[in-house]
Amino acid sequence: MSPALETRALCKSFGALTVAAQIDFTLETGARHALIGPNGAGKTTFVNMLMGGLAPTSGSIMLGGDEVTRQSQRQRVKRGLGRTFQINTLFRSLTVVDNVALAVAERHGVAWGMFRPAGGYRAVLDESMQVLEMLGLAADAKLPLAAMPYGKQRLVEIAIALGMRPKVLLLDEPAAGIPSLESHRILEVLDALPAEIAILIIEHDMELVFRFARRITVLAQGAVLMEGSPAEVSSDARVRQVYLGERRE
Amino acid sequence: MSTPSAASHTGSYLSDPRVRFIEWLPWVLAIACYFAAPTYLPLGSYILIMILFALSLDLILGYAGIITLGHAAYFGFGAYVAAILAVRGTADPLIGIVVAGAAAGLLGWLTGLVILRTRGLTLLMLTLAITSICYEIANKAGTWTGGADGLGGFAMKPILGLFKFDLFGKTGYLYCLVFLFLGWWLVRRMIYSPFGASLTGMRDNVLRMHAVGSPVYQRLVVVYSISAALAGIAGALLVHTTEFVGLKVLSFDLSGELLVMLILGGVGRIYGAFVGPLVYLIAQDSLAKQFPEYWYFGIGLMLVLVVMFARGGILGLLDKLLSRMRRGKP
Amino acid sequence: MEGFVSSLVSVAFHGIAYGMILYVISVGLSITMGLMGFVNLAHGVFAMAGGYIMLSAMNSYDVPFPLAISLAFVAVAVASVVLERLLYARLYSAGDLEQVLLTIGLMFMAVAVARLAYGTLQQPVNLPTYLKGQFALFDRDFPTYRVFLIAFSSLLVAALWFGVERTRWGAKVRAAVDNRAMAQAVGINTSLLFTVTFALGSGLAALGGALGADIIAIQPIYPFENLINFLIVVAVGGMGSLRGPFAAALLIGISDTACKYWLPQFGAFFIYAATIGILLWRPAGLFGKAAP
Numbered sequence: 001m002s003p004a005l006e007t008r009a010l011c012k013s014f015g016a017l018t019v020a021a022q023i024d025f026t027l028e029t030g031a032r033h034a035l036i037g038p039n040g041a042g043k044t045t046f047v048n049m050l051m052g053g054l055a056p057t058s059g060s061i062m063l064g065g066d067e068v069t070r071q072s073q074r075q076r077v078k079r080g081l082g083r084t085f086q087i088n089t090l091f092r093s094l095t096v097v098d099n100v101a102l103a104v105a106e107r108h109g110v111a112w113g114m115f116r117p118a119g120g121y122r123a124v125l126d127e128s129m130q131v132l133e134m135l136g137l138a139a140d141a142k143l144p145l146a147a148m149p150y151g152k153q154r155l156v157e158i159a160i161a162l163g164m165r166p167k168v169l170l171l172d173e174p175a176a177g178i179p180s181l182e183s184h185r186i187l188e189v190l191d192a193l194p195a196e197i198a199i200l201i202i203e204h205d206m207e208l209v210f211r212f213a214r215r216i217t218v219l220a221q222g223a224v225l226m227e228g229s230p231a232e233v234s235s236d237a238r239v240r241q242v243y244l245g246e247r248r249e
Numbered sequence: 250m251s252t253p254s255a256a257s258h259t260g261s262y263l264s265d266p267r268v269r270f271i272e273w274l275p276w277v278l279a280i281a282c283y284f285a286a287p288t289y290l291p292l293g294s295y296i297l298i299m300i301l302f303a304l305s306l307d308l309i310l311g312y313a314g315i316i317t318l319g320h321a322a323y324f325g326f327g328a329y330v331a332a333i334l335a336v337r338g339t340a341d342p343l344i345g346i347v348v349a350g351a352a353a354g355l356l357g358w359l360t361g362l363v364i365l366r367t368r369g370l371t372l373l374m375l376t377l378a379i380t381s382i383c384y385e386i387a388n389k390a391g392t393w394t395g396g397a398d399g400l401g402g403f404a405m406k407p408i409l410g411l412f413k414f415d416l417f418g419k420t421g422y423l424y425c426l427v428f429l430f431l432g433w434w435l436v437r438r439m440i441y442s443p444f445g446a447s448l449t450g451m452r453d454n455v456l457r458m459h460a461v462g463s464p465v466y467q468r469l470v471v472v473y474s475i476s477a478a479l480a481g482i483a484g485a486l487l488v489h490t491t492e493f494v495g496l497k498v499l500s501f502d503l504s505g506e507l508l509v510m511l512i513l514g515g516v517g518r519i520y521g522a523f524v525g526p527l528v529y530l531i532a533q534d535s536l537a538k539q540f541p542e543y544w545y546f547g548i549g550l551m552l553v554l555v556v557m558f559a560r561g562g563i564l565g566l567l568d569k570l571l572s573r574m575r576r577g578k579p
Numbered sequence: 580m581e582g583f584v585s586s587l588v589s590v591a592f593h594g595i596a597y598g599m600i601l602y603v604i605s606v607g608l609s610i611t612m613g614l615m616g617f618v619n620l621a622h623g624v625f626a627m628a629g630g631y632i633m634l635s636a637m638n639s640y641d642v643p644f645p646l647a648i649s650l651a652f653v654a655v656a657v658a659s660v661v662l663e664r665l666l667y668a669r670l671y672s673a674g675d676l677e678q679v680l681l682t683i684g685l686m687f688m689a690v691a692v693a694r695l696a697y698g699t700l701q702q703p704v705n706l707p708t709y710l711k712g713q714f715a716l717f718d719r720d721f722p723t724y725r726v727f728l729i730a731f732s733s734l735l736v737a738a739l740w741f742g743v744e745r746t747r748w749g750a751k752v753r754a755a756v757d758n759r760a761m762a763q764a765v766g767i768n769t770s771l772l773f774t775v776t777f778a779l780g781s782g783l784a785a786l787g788g789a790l791g792a793d794i795i796a797i798q799p800i801y802p803f804e805n806l807i808n809f810l811i812v813v814a815v816g817g818m819g820s821l822r823g824p825f826a827a828a829l830l831i832g833i834s835d836t837a838c839k840y841w842l843p844q845f846g847a848f849f850i851y852a853a854t855i856g857i858l859l860w861r862p863a864g865l866f867g868k869a870a871p
Contacts, residue, residue, distance in 0.1 A: 051460075077462030089460070091453040094261060094446075101262040102450045103461040105443050111463065114444040117266035121443060125262050142263060164461055316676050363855070367862045369675060370618060374814040375858055377807050382851045389846055501803060505683055512680055542695045549687025556681045557669065 002065030004029045004198035005050070005081075005168045010059035012045055012222075019045045020056070021223040027168065031198045034209045036233075037219035038242060043202050044086075046219065047170055051083055052076050064167065082166030084157045086173045090145055097141040099156055100128040103163035131162050135189055151178050155189060162193075169193070171201040175208050183208055210234065218242070258437070258519045260312075260445030268437075275523050279426055283419070290418040294490045296530050297425040298483050301432045303511045303522035305479035308436055310508075311517030312445065313472050314452030315365070318504050319376030320480055322360075322383045325499030327353040327481025329387060329394055332494040335403045342408050342489050346428065346482055353481020354474050361473035365466060377501065384499040399495030414490070421490035428486055432479050437519060439475075448472060452517075509552055515562030524563050588719065590837050596725040597794050598832020599732035602825050604787035605812040606739065607780020613756045613819015615773050617667060618675055620682040622784060622809055623802035624689040628655050629785025630797035631693065634702045644707040651789040656782030663777045668770075686802045693799035701796040728790060735786070736825065743821060752776055756819045811854050817867025826865060 005027035012020035019042045027033055037043055048054040050061060052073035060069045063079050071079075091099050104124045105111040119125070132138045135155050140148060145156065154174065161169055174190070175183045183205055190212050193199060203209050209216065209230075216233045218225040220242045226233065233239055258264070282293055302324055309315040327349040334345050364375040387394045394400060407413040414420050439445050450458050451465055458465050488494050497503060506529075514525025537544035559566055608622040629651040636642035636650055666685075670678055706724050713720040743749035751772055755762040763769050788797070795805060811831060816824030831850060838849050857865065 073459055074462050074464065077460070083460055085456075085460075089454055089457045091450050091457065093453050094259065094449060095263060097263065098261050098446065102446060102458070102463075105262075105446070106461050106463050111443045111447045112468075114439050114442045116443075117264075117438075117441045118260055118262045118443045118446050119264060119266060119441075121262065124443075128262070160457070160461065310676070316679060318679070363859060367858065370612065370810075370814055370818060371858050371862045373618070373675075373679070374810050375855060377810065378851045378854050378858075381807055382848060382855075385846045385848045385851065389844055389848075501806075505687075505803075508680070508683065516676075542691045545694075546688050546691035549684045549689075549691065552680055552684030552687065553666070556677050556684065557666070560677065 001029065002062070003027055004031065004064060005200070006062040007050070008060050008062070010046070010049060010061065011057045012042075012049060012054065013057050019222050020049070021221075023059070023219075023222075023224055025217060025224070027198045027200055029167075029198050030195050031200070032212060032214045033198075033200045034213035034216045035200060035202045035219060036204070036206075036209055036216060037225070040221075041219040042222040043219055044172070045222075047083070047172055047202060050170060051081065077164065080165075080167030081170070082161040082164045082168070083170040084161050084172055084174060086176050088150070088153045088157055088177075090153060090156055090160070092146050094145060095142055096137060096145055096148065096156055096159075097125070097128050097132060099145055100131050100159045100163040101125060103160045104128050104131075107164055128163060131159050134162070134192060135159050151182055151185065154178060154186065158189060166197060168198045169200070171199065171203075173203055174201060175203060175205045180205065180207070187211060258440050259517075260440050260442065260447075260449050262443075262446065264441065266441040272520075275520070276430065283422060283426075287417065287419070290422040291490075292530065292534055294418055294422045294425045295487070296526055297422070297429045298486045298490075299507070299510060299526035299530060300523050301425075301429045301486070302480055302483040302507055303514070303526050304432055304436050304519070305476045305483065306507055306511055307516060307519065307522045308439070308448075308479070309473055309476045310511065311521070312440065312448040312452060313469060314448075314455075315469065315473065316373055317376040318373055318501065318508070319378075319380035320476075320507060321499055321501070321503040322376075322380040323353045323357055323477035323480035324484040324487075324503070325380075325383060325387070326356050326484070328484030328488045328494045328498045329400070330481070331485035331488040332400045332403070333393060335405060335488070336400060340403060340406045342405050342414075342424070345405075345489060346485050349485035349488075350478045350482040353484070354478030356481075357477020358470065358474040361470040361477070365469045365473060380499060380501060380504060384496065387496055387499055395494075397496060399493060401493040403492060405489050405492060414492075418490065425486050425490060428482060432482065433519075436479075440519065444468070444472075509548055511562075512552065512555055513562050515564030518564055521562055521564050528563065585719075586840065590840050591833060592721055593725065594833030594836035595829060596728050596832070597791075597836055598829035599729055599736075600787050600791035600794055601808060601812055601832055602787075602828035603732050603735055604784045604791070605809045605816075605824055605828060606736075606821065607777075607783045608809055609813045609816065609818055609820065609824045610752065610756075611773075611777050611780050612813060614752060614776055615667075615671060616759075617671060618678040618682065619667070620679060620806060620810075621685040621689065621802060622781075623805050624686060625655050625659060625781040625784040626788030626791075626795075626805070626809075627689065627693065627797060627799075627801040628658070629788035630792045630801070631697065631702065632785070633789035634704065634792060634797060638703070638705060644710070648786060648789045651785045652782045655785035656778040659781035660774055660778050663774055667777070668773070671773075686806075689802060690799050693801075697799065699799055701798045702792070704792045704797075706793070724793060728793075731790065732787075735783070739783070740821060748772075748775070807851075811850070813864075815854055815857050815864055817864030820864070820866045823864055823866030 003026045007023055007025045010020055010023040023046065035043055045054065049056050052071060056069065060067055062068065063076060063081060068076050068079065091102065101124050104127050108124055110121055110124065129138060129141060132141050135158065137152065137155055137159060140152065145153065158174060175186050178186065187208055201212065213230060215227065216230055217227040218233060218239050225238060225242060226236055306320050309317065330352045331345045331349040334348055360379050364372055367375060388396055405414050408424060412420050447463060447468060451468065455465060484498060510525040510529045511522060513529055514523065515521030533544065555562060561568060604626045608619060611617060611619055632651040632654055633647040636647040637644065666681065670681055710724045710727050712723050714723040714726045716726065743752060751767050755767060755769055755772055759769060812824045812828045816827030835847065835850055838845060
């Protein structure tokens with residue numbers, strides 16, 4: 001069976017500046033994969049290329065075995081690619097459940113309906129509530145989003161992505177902006193995500209990464225430094241050097 | 250953007266779409282005016298027309314978040330189409346409305362296709378350019394449009410062959426009221442539908458809408474075309490009731506005035522489009538005649554104050570007042 | 580043939596004069612929009628104010644021409660600082676709509692004040708005697724004032740470009756236009772930078788309005804009449820750039836003059852159509868940066 005997401009020799013240069021060099025990457029179905037690397041390693045560029053926001057200079061991207069390198073973001077979303085943003089990118093003037101409902105409605109194909117009231121689409125509302133329940137946000141469903149604390153908004157960010165029933169989910173620093181004492185909540189949520197979704201998270205919070213990921217890819221200066229299990233990565237000397245610097249003996 | 254209260258009409262999957270009791274108030278008032286203030290009916294018709302025009306602008310500005318300085322293009326296009334049709338084709342009012350609305354909608358669709366790929370200053374600039382082009386064409390194509398003198402001297406046939414346009418504007422007033430009602434019903438339905446919810450999504454965070462696979466561009470083109478058609482109908486109503494069209498209907502001035510009216514009432518809440526033109530035009534009728542310069546200055550000052558301190562307009566202030574009163578109660 | 584070449588030269592000359600004035604007025608708008616991301620539709624008010632100040636000083640108080648235009652520059656620059664601190668600065672982080680509304684409100688107020696103070700007619704322009712008449716250049720006679728306009732504007736433009744490209748202030752402006760957050764992180768006092776740059780841009784607009792009173796009539800509806808032209812220069816040239824609007828202004832100046840001369844029945848139609856075409860081909864303007 002083809003992997004959920006795959007890139008082959010993916011490259012991106014801006015003139016003489018190479019931000020992505022020959023990246024070969026595979027994400028299996030049901031994967032719990034993390035992408036780490038120091039600042040400037042090219043993680044965000046990689047994600048933008050996966051999503052379709054940035055065109056690669058060369059190489060290919062495959063989604064579920066199909067070539068999507070030339071396809072727009074919308075087309076990739078239709079094929080089951082979902083993402084969350086590093087900074088909360090939400091519908092601030094709507095309620096929590098509406099935020100999710102917008103995504104669900106798009107998937108159901110009802111968002112073009114102009115005559116029946118939105119409230120009449122029970123299926124959309126029910127499914128949105130289910131997603132919120134899964135994330136423990138059901139009690140806040142009717143609150144305006146702007147009234148929610150940042151940490152909960154971060155969860156709504158994930159809820160919207162889940163509303164799209166993605167096959168592949170890219171989580172861009174889900175714990176960003178959340179004090180490390182509270183990141184266990186994010187971890188709980190991530191652990192509870194459906195097993196069949198292939199998940200790639202980009203994170204700096206190493207505790208989260210090592211507890212969540214089954215495989216880790218390390219990116220440095222636009223190229224893959226290494227890929228392996230958490231144990232392999234944490235004991236690799238090159239990774240140590242890139243992240244922590246040389247140890248003074 | 251202010252958080253939605255029950256009084257503001259947002260396309261939410263939770264909101265109750267049934268027409269609330271208080272929403273019948275404007276219509277009751279409008280009918281009362283018909284009987285109570287017969288000498289003011291021409292002004293009343295103009296107010297009704299501006300409300301429809303403002304509703305069309307609210308649809309794209311308040312709900313979809315398209316900032317435009319050129320909505321008069323569609324109003325004016327509808328007006329000129331209606332006038333030219335009455336002069337050279339048929340002076341039947343209902344046919345005129347349908348043709349003007351369709352023509353304006355078509356113009357909206359074509360221009361929308363072209364400009365809605367852009368955003369920000371570029372989009373604003375393009376809306377201005379389109380209005381300016383329409384103005385220039387109307388100005389220069391004198392044989393068709395009457396140029397700077399405008400087009401007049403035609404008489405509208407009775408509506409449905411039965412209701413003649415009378416000198417006092419009584420028929421005209423009811424004519425405008427009926428079409429405003431239809432326009433209101435249409436806009437209200439749209440706002441409460443999933444389409445309306447997606448418009449709010451696009452206004453709030455277009456990046457997110459792209460990321461959930463929403464066909465943003467197509468939706469914007471559709472709502473822009475519908476808005477243009479409504480504006481065109483408003484323009485035709487003006488021509489039918491006044492039996493004249495001049496260059497003012499295509500001016501940047503008019504677009505600016507409409508923006509002021511809508512902001513005054515409150516953007517993105519349907520009834521702002523009712524309150525704004527009403528307050529503005531009544532104030533203008535009483536004050537502007539005597540002191541036109543001070544009126545103009547006052548409008549500018551009011552706009553500045555609204556932006557700095559009262560972004561929700563009159564309805565926004567009412568909202569705040571009501572919520573403060575509610576909190577005051579034990 | 581000779582007649583045609585002659586009219587060609589005439590159109591080019593007057594077109595360049597018009598274009599230079601457009602540029603001097605609009606360059607401030609380009610910089611402030613690129614620097615502060617602020618949609619200032621009221622920019623024409625500064626140009627109009629400059630025109631009124633110069634003309635009042637010369638017509639009512641017999642102030643000599645060089646002093647009058649300097650006065651226009653300084654007075655408007657100072658007034659713009661007050662405006663920026665009191666109103667504009669509060670809306671830097673607000674949305675486009677709020678900025679558009681604020682500046683439209685300011686336009687309304689300015690137009691009303693101008694009407695009350697000066698009446699609705701155009702102000703008469705009495706050029707100083709040493710700038711009147713004809714100037715002989717390459718076997719042809721050109722209006723002296725327009726020659727002066729072109730020369731003086733070129734000096735202003737050169738000084739501006741030098742200032743932005745060679746001075747520290749200019750470097751800070753370029754940095755902040757490029758990446759505001761980064762500029763702040765590096766320790767540039769963006770708040771002060773904005774105010775100073777805004778004052779300079781407004782002063783230049785006033786200068787352009789004053790110098791160009793001969794070409795763009797000073798009347799109360801000036802800000803509304805000419806808004807679209809200033810916006811076209813900035814949008815087509817590229818917001819935040821210096822060279823882009825220069826090319827755009829000259830292009831517009833020459834094409835507008837040419838159209839009005841050879842195809843008067845079309846008016847400004849071609850300018851607007853061309854603007855639409857260019858903006859669709861390059862939404863960020865000919866020399867602007869593409870949106871991130």
